[in-house]
Amino acid sequence: MLRAMLGEAWQAMGANRLRTALTMLGMVIGVGSVVLMMAIGQGAQYAVAQTISTMGSNLYIVISGSTSAAGLRSGGGGGPTLTVADAEAIAELEGVVNVAPVHQGTQQLVHGANNWSSTVVGTTPPYLDARAWTIVAGYPFGDSDVRSATRVALIGRTAAENLFGTDDPLGQTIRIRQSPFVIIGVLGPKGQNLDGRDQDDTVIIPLSTAQRKVFGTPFVGSVRMIMVQATSAEAMPAVERDMTALLRQRHRLREGQDNDFFIRNLAAAADSAAETTRVMSVLLGAIASVSLLVGGIGIMNIMLVSVTERTREIGIRMAIGARERDILAQFLLEALMISIAGSLLGLALGVGGALLTNALTDMAIVISGGSVLVAFAVAAGVGIFFGYYPAHRAAALDPIEALRHQ
Template identity: 60%
Template sequence: MLMPMLGEAWHAIGANRMRTFLTMLGMMIGVGAVVLMQAVGAGAQAAVRKQIDSMGSHLFIVLAGSPSSGGVRMGGGASSTLTVGDAKAIRNLPGVSTAAPVIPSSQQLVYEASNWNSQVFGSTPDYLKARDWAIANGDGFDESDVQSGRRVALIGATVADNLFGSDDPVGKTLRIRQAPFTVIGVLGRKGQSLDGRDQDDTVIIPYTAMQRALSNSRFRDSVRMILVQASSDQAMAGVETALPELLRDRHRIGPEADDDFFVNNLTAVANSAAETARTMSLLLGAIASVSLIVGGIGIMNIMLVSVTERTREIGIRMAIGARQRDILMQFMSEALMLSLTGGLIGVGLGLSGAWMIELIWHAQIALSWDAVVIAFAISASTGIFFGFYPAFKASRLDPIEALRYQ
């Protein structure tokens, strides 16, 4: 019963192909737009999530305070209020997984005839743990290297490409400023950070080697920042509260005095960016869904026209025994056939559009088959919803009046 009805519906909508195509066009555009926008939105979320994961998880950055000079306040991290001892004390706080003191500096790197300017970070082995940063080639340095101030370096992929080209950097010696450092490892690729900085344009050395060979600071134990990693999501709130209390106590800051440090919750910033991307994805999907409603209205409009044109046919069918239910199912099947065919073509258009965007603009696209199935199901539901009224109107026609219709 179903297959003959669908075959008849296909024959009926094929009687006027141009009108059928224009009717399906709205559904094709609607479904295609939903699939395409969901792919773009999911790709944006995936890109943001990748950047968040590259930063490390459950992170806080503690920056040294901002001193004043002649009434001019310097930026955060410009003073020497944080020490390696602070990092060791923070590491013992409940809920803290690791804490790494960091001394950042921009330095010129030289290897044979090649040179490159990069960010150099003096730290401890805990820096890689906090950043969830793997070593792709070679080995890392350990606490004994930190204690002895050994001049060894871990370099990022960008530094390796620009200084060493296709050569293996491990075991070779580069100069930072004029100090020689032996490359012992190459870091895995991280890509761009949320602020667009190339994280692979990085050199990591023991902070003691940084202080002895590259730093002009008189305070040998001072650091510019401390990278703190909480053990879990649940521990972050407690760590965020305990950090300022510990540092204020260690720095002997009075109740009314301002902090001489800043605590930044990187995870909160990252989650905010992820939430923004998710909201934009939902907004794009909602805007595209409007096209489905427009397509449904087009189906209802054409079906009403079809009922009017085929009034005499309906009368003949009812005169030879067709029931109201048969007429209803006939026109419902035509509306369903229009929406399903338009939806199927729309899915193809959406997938093709996503592929073209990825190919031409090199944007990250994440195809969600759930979104494809949902868009297709919505197109079918839209056809049933908007096709019901014309079908119901056709089934309620008076056979005698329908036969008299000219």
């Protein structure tokens, strides 16, 4: 029975090839654009997720407050309000895993005849853990290096390439502000951050060394910023609250006085970036879905025309014993075949388009089995939904009226 009906549906589709092809084209474009747009949207989400994961997760940055001198106010980080002791106190709070005071700035690096301007980060060992930064060669510096202000450095890939070319940087000496530093470790690559800055263009040195030899400091133990990592996203609000209370108490701020520090939530920034791309990909999918809808309406339109044209045929079929459900199934099957055939072609087109986009641009593309499956299921649903009304109209015809139809 099903086989006979499939054969008939195939014949009916073949009876007006151009019309069937054009109807199918609606579905091809609809499914193709949904698949392509979802691939692009998911690609963007993937790229952002990659970037976020290089920042480190659940991070806060505490920045010292501003100062004002002769009417000029410095920005955040300008005032000497945070200390290493603050950082050590924060590390005692519940829900905090890693705390690293940070002093960073741009400095000229010199190696032999080469020189390169790069970001120099003075910090303590927990910094690498907080940023989830790996060492691909050599080893990191330890607490003893920070205590005794040794002149050792970890170098990022971009800085290394610019100073050493293809040579191995390990064990080489670079100079920063006239002080020689021995490179003891090479950092793993991270790529760009959310602002588009190259995170690999960096050198990490012990905080004490940075303050004494490179940046100078208003007084020993002051820091401009402290990086704080919470144990989990859920723990973050409590950590922020406790940290604020702790720092206000330590800085002896009275009720009503402004904070002399700023707390920035990097996770919030990451979340908003992720949310932006998520919204973008939903929007792309929604726009593409409209074309799928239009394709479905095209099927409905053609099926209605087909039912009208074949009214007499329906009458004949009823006269020789077709039940309503036979006629319904026949037209529904036809609509379904058109939409499924269109979907398969659209799927190929969408995946092809996505691969082409990937090849021609550096846009990230993610084709997930889920999105393909969803597109296919939606297309089949469209076939049934938009095919049902015409099929129902055909099935509800009065046999006598249908037979008289010319």
